[in-house]
Amino acid sequence: MAGVQRNLMGFKDGIENPDPASPADMDRFVWVTDAGQEPAWAVGGTYQVVRIIRMHLEPWDRMNRLQQEHGFGRRKDTGAPLSGLRERDTPDYNGDPHGNITPLDSHARLANPRTPETDHQRILRRGYNYDHGLDHTATHDLGVAFCCYQKDIQRQYEPIQTRLDGERLATVLTPIGGGYFYTLPGVRNATDWYASTLLTTPAPRP
Ligand code: HEM
Numbered sequence: 001m002a003g004v005q006r007n008l009m010g011f012k013d014g015i016e017n018p019d020p021a022s023p024a025d026m027d028r029f030v031w032v033t034d035a036g037q038e039p040a041w042a043v044g045g046t047y048q049v050v051r052i053i054r055m056h057l058e059p060w061d062r063m064n065r066l067q068q069e070h071g072f073g074r075r076k077d078t079g080a081p082l083s084g085l086r087e088r089d090t091p092d093y094n095g096d097p098h099g100n101i102t103p104l105d106s107h108a109r110l111a112n113p114r115t116p117e118t119d120h121q122r123i124l125r126r127g128y129n130y131d132h133g134l135d136h137t138a139t140h141d142l143g144v145a146f147c148c149y150q151k152d153i154q155r156q157y158e159p160i161q162t163r164l165d166g167e168r169l170a171t172v173l174t175p176i177g178g179g180y181f182y183t184l185p186g187v188r189n190a191t192d193w194y195a196s197t198l199l200t201t202p203a204p205r206p
Helices: 023-029 057-062 065-072 107-111 157-164 168-172 196-200
Strands: 046-055 124-134 140-150 173-183
Touching: 057 140, 057 168, 065 107, 065 168, 107 157, 140 173, 168 173
Parallel strands: none
Antiparallel strands: 046 140, 046 173, 124 140
């Protein structure tokens, strides 16, 4: 079945994202622009959050499919929202205020409740599955290196992460590492070079 890749819990992961082909989306959500409080050399770069999250597949596999779908708020086969039919359908949370179709504490609904108040919080996500085989207790050591990019970690990533505290999936996930990073702008043309903005900006006077 085409579409985005699956994570190791078997769900399509990476469906909803700002459009990387849209300069308007990228300027609004991902690239540091000169409208903020950033130093000039940071413009055109982005902030990255990495979170290494171990998945506990033994309890996960004991859940039935509906319980799993309620955990993510999406269908396991198609990736569609629980209120829709296709992967790209927009979830209808307004018509389901009590969470009878999509539980209020499901991952996708908490991460992006689709309200005007949270619209500015979108992030560009990409998960990288990892599998280290069995650990010393013969338990699977696997999960995802969750990466996301945004122009402002406090405005975008942190409120999402705060909402996800206590999500349904929390019992089968354990964050084990991660960090915040700044990513320099790419090389723009044949005369440009990597980190040019950073290395040609005079150091501030003490
Ligand atoms: C083990 C860790 C995680 C897994 C397995 C996971 C998986 C998923 C899946 C399957 C979806 C629904 C399909 C999609 O739109 O891609 C989703 C959506 C999403 N996740 Fe995660 N995720 C994880 C961690 C995180 C973290 C740490 C954040 C941010 C703090 C996050 C933010 C989001 C967002 C913003 C959406 C899109 C919701 C929407 O716009 O409808 N996820 N995730």
